[in-house]
Amino acid sequence: MSALDKAIKAAGSARKLSLALGVTSMSVSHWKNRDCGVVPPNHILPIFNMTGVTPHELRPDLYPNPTDGLPKQEP
Secondary structure: OOHHHHHHHHHOOHHHHHHHHOOOHHHHHHHHOOOOOOOOHHHHHHHHHHHOOOHHHHOOOOOOOOOOOOOOOOO
């Protein structure tokens, strides 16, 4: 399962994910199919905040370390 598939499942459906992001469901479909699961950079953190799928999972090319893009942990 791709990270985008995981995010879609966590959101409940591709339509619900698209509505929460303020994009068309066709956009999410394009990311999944035409773009091979590559999510545009401006949607990475909103998807993480909504679904818990990490930025590293969604775009390891932009967030190479597993903790990149995650909120700082308080000691």
